[in-house]
Amino acid sequence: MSTANPPNSEAEFPWQAAESLHATAIHLLRRLRHADASSALNAPRLSALSVIVFSGPLTLGHLAQAEQVRPPTMTRIVHALEAQGLVIKSTDAADRRTIRLSATLKGKRLLLHARNRRLQTLATHIAALAPAEQATLRRALPILRKLS
Amino acid sequence: MSTANPPNSEAEFPWQAAESLHATAIHLLRRLRHADASSALNAPRLSALSVIVFSGPLTLGHLAQAEQVRPPTMTRIVHALEAQGLVIKSTDAADRRTIRLSATLKGKRLLLHARNRRLQTLATHIAALAPAEQATLRRALPILRKLS
DNA sequence: TCCTTTTAGTTAGCTGAGCTAATGATCTAT
C-alpha cells in the first residue's frame, strides 16, 4: 500500500514524514523570524527582494506568482520596499499596464546583509553537525526542494 | 574552515544548505496554507491544538513556549480555539494563576481531520518518491528536527 | 474605427498573527 493517505495507518512512512516535515518547517521559520528583528526586512520582504535581486527585473504579477501570493499582497510589499529605497518601479514601454521591478544598489547590499544575518544561526547549526549527518542532509536537500 | 558563516565563500556547504532549507520551508508552508482554506483551523491554531491534544493538559505559558510564541499571542489563539469549542480551560487547584488547557472531543476529532487534509498533499508527494529518495528522507528527518 | 473583452495593478476593507507595555491576580519568601 502506497496510496499516500491512510489516516488510520499513521505508522506508514509518507504520513509520518509529512507530519515531521510540517512541524519542522513551522518551527524553523519561527526561529528564523527572530533574527529578522534586528533587520529592516522581515520574511516576506526579504523573500520578495531576493527574487527581484536574483531574477532580474520582473513584473509585479510575476513576482506575486513566484512568491505564491495574490497581487494586492505583493503591491503592499513592493510599496514598502520602494519606500525604503530598495526597489524601483519603471514603466514598460511596450505594455504600460505592467511595471518593471528592479533592485537598487542599496537594495542589493541590504539583501545580502539581511540574508547573512538570517541564515547565520542555521548555517552554524549545520556546520556543527557530524560529517555523516551533513552528507545525509546534502542528499536530502534536492528531495526537499522537489516536495515544496 | 568550518566556521559556519563565511559570507564570501558562498559555495561552502553549511551556507548553501541553510539557504536551501530556508527557501524550502517558506514555499512548503505557503503551499500547505492553501489547504487550510477549507478548514476551520489555520496554521497557528492547528499547531497549538495539536500540542494540546498530544501533550495532554498544559498551561498557557508552556504552550506558548512550545510554540515559540509570546503569551499574549497564545492567549488569543487559545481564546479562538475555546470559542470554537475545541479547547477548555480549567483552573488548577494547586496554582490558581495558571490554567489547564485540554482538548474537547470535538477538538480532537477536528484536529485529526484538519491535519489529514493539510498533510494529504505532502504525504502524496512523499509517497510518489523513489524508494531510495524515501530512504534518504527518512535518514534526514531526525537531523532536520535537530536543526529546528 | 469604435466598442467590448481581457489583463495588470491598485485601493478599500476585512481577519488574524505577532510584538511590547501595562494590569490584575495569585503565589512565595522574608
Next chain:
DNA sequence: ATAGATCATTAGCTCAGCTAACTAAAAGGA
C-alpha cells in the same frame, strides 16, 4: 504581613494575507 516574583490578560500597535471592486491599458472583433 507585606514585598516581590510569576501567570495570564488587556490594550494598542505593525504587518501579512485575502476578496471585491475599481482604473488604466491592451487586444480584438463588428
